Amino acid sequence: MNHLDNVSHESLPSDKIRKIPNWTRSYAQNRTLPLLVLLAVYLLVCYGTGHFAQLTGEAYRAGQMLAFSLRLAALVICCGAIVALAVPKVTKRLQRRLMELCYGNEGKAMIVSSPSSPRWRWSVCFFFLLFAVGIPAQVLIGSRIAEAYQQPVSALYFVPFMVVLGLAMRPRVGLLNLIWPFLYGLHAVLILAGAPILFGGKWSDLNIGLPIFGYGVLSALIGHAYNRYSLWRLRRLGAAGSEKEAGRSSRQL
Amino acid sequence: MNELDRTIHEPARLRILMILSGVDLADFNFLLSALGLTSGNLSSHLDRLEKSGYIEIRKSFEGKTPKTECRLSSAGRDALADYWQTIDEIRSLPAMHEQKG
Numbered sequence: 642m643n644h645l646d647n648v649s650h651e652s653l654p655s656d657k658i659r660k661i662p663n664w665t666r667s668y669a670q671n672r673t674l675p676l677l678v679l680l681a682v683y684l685l686v687c688y689g690t691g692h693f694a695q696l697t698g699e700a701y702r703a704g705q706m707l708a709f710s711l712r713l714a715a716l717v718i719c720c721g722a723i724v725a726l727a728v729p730k731v732t733k734r735l736q737r738r739l740m741e742l743c744y745g746n747e748g749k750a751m752i753v754s755s756p757s758s759p760r761w762r763w764s765v766c767f768f769f770l771l772f773a774v775g776i777p778a779q780v781l782i783g784s785r786i787a788e789a790y791q792q793p794v795s796a797l798y799f800v801p802f803m804v805v806l807g808l809a810m811r812p813r814v815g816l817l818n819l820i821w822p823f824l825y826g827l828h829a830v831l832i833l834a835g836a837p838i839l840f841g842g843k844w845s846d847l848n849i850g851l852p853i854f855g856y857g858v859l860s861a862l863i864g865h866a867y868n869r870y871s872l873w874r875l876r877r878l879g880a881a882g883s884e885k886e887a888g889r890s891s892r893q894l
Numbered sequence: 895m896n897e898l899d900r901t902i903h904e905p906a907r908l909r910i911l912m913i914l915s916g917v918d919l920a921d922f923n924f925l926l927s928a929l930g931l932t933s934g935n936l937s938s939h940l941d942r943l944e945k946s947g948y949i950e951i952r953k954s955f956e957g958k959t960p961k962t963e964c965r966l967s968s969a970g971r972d973a974l975a976d977y978w979q980t981i982d983e984i985r986s987l988p989a990m991h992e993q994k995g
Contacts, residue, residue, distance in 0.1 A: 653981055654908055661909060662916030665928075669917045748924025749963070750917045872928075879909050880930040 661878050667871035669750045670815035673864035675739035680857050683726065687850075689719040747872065752813050761809040772802040789832060789839055792848050796829035799853070817867055821860035828852045898984075901946045902977045906931060907939050911974050914949060914966040922962035940964060948973055 693716040700709035725731050775798030779786070786794055803822035807814060831838060840847045902908055909929055914920055926936055940962075943949045948970030952963045966974075 653984060654903075654905065658908065658912055659978070661912035665913045665916030665920070746923075747927050749919070749921040750913070750924045751919055753918045875913070875928050876930065879913070879928040 664871045664875040671864040671868035673861040674743040677861040686722045768802040768805045793829035800826040817864045824856040896980045
């Protein structure tokens with residue numbers, strides 16, 4: 642063991658360094674700002690479609706053709722944006738641009754591999770089908786479902802799909818992404834338990850809209866906060882190496 | 895007991911490998927911001943690690959901007975695991991001596 646004679650225990654790396662991969666992974670998994678922006682865009686486009694559809698109808702009934710034309714044009718733009726956002730290629734490109742914009746200064750750290758076992762793929766396909774059928778089905782038979790049960794019914798297809806998608810995308814995304822479906826499911830349980838969290842009258846649309854976007858934004862914000870914390874921890878551990886190196890160089894001088 | 899790998903034992907290079915072991919790829923700017931090294935210093939460390947076969951470097955251009963992406967190679971992953979095993983063995987030595995004493 643002669644080669645160990647000149648290795649003092651003080652010169653051995655600290656065990657804290659072993660946490661660097663964990664913090665790097667947490668950082669890469671929780672870059673959620675683009676999701677936040679995309680959610681805002683979806684929200685804006687969905688709201689815009691509904692709003693301009695109503696205004697266009699009003700202008701038509703009032704016989705105001707100029708207002709009708711302008712509002713119709715705005716409605717067409719919103720509908721076009723919905724169609725564009727439904728194309729995966731467009732969303733991916735938008736997400737890449739946003740990622741570059743939000744985190745470009747910090748550089749890129751990515752987990753590209755994803756478990757692609759057939760079991761996961763089939764699970765995602767199955768629950769996506771349930772999700773894709775669930776939305777139009779609820780829109781069609783929505784009037785037959787009592788207002789109080791609208792959100793819990795939507796949770797039946799939203800929560801399983803989001804959970805399976807989040808688990809299937811691991812390790813590319815972290816477990817914090819499951820906060821979104823968890824809170825949405827909890828919201829449904831609270832409604833069924835009789836908690837006073839229902840909107841009535843003209844605000845009844847918020848019963849589904851607010852939990853979907855609200856918990857999505859909350860989940861993305863928590864993810865972003867954890868991403869900042871991970872980077873801070875990583876920089877502290879990383880900078881310790883450069884300080885040590887600087888010290889070693891100055892001793893050599 | 896294995897010899898300590900001197901390429902990895904250097905603090906900045908150890909941290910570079912540890913960062914790369916946590917993700918599939920990291921680019922030059924990320925390593926720069928995480929480690930707080932100068933560009934020249936980081937370049938020379940990456941060069942040394944690439945020559946040792948511990949990392950793979952891919953250089954490309956995005957428009958006119960040069961991009962340098964680094965990945966840990968399988969040899970690098972094995973070397974890193976061996977390195978930490980050696981460190982653990984060295985750490986356990988005094989305890990063994992005390993037990994003997």
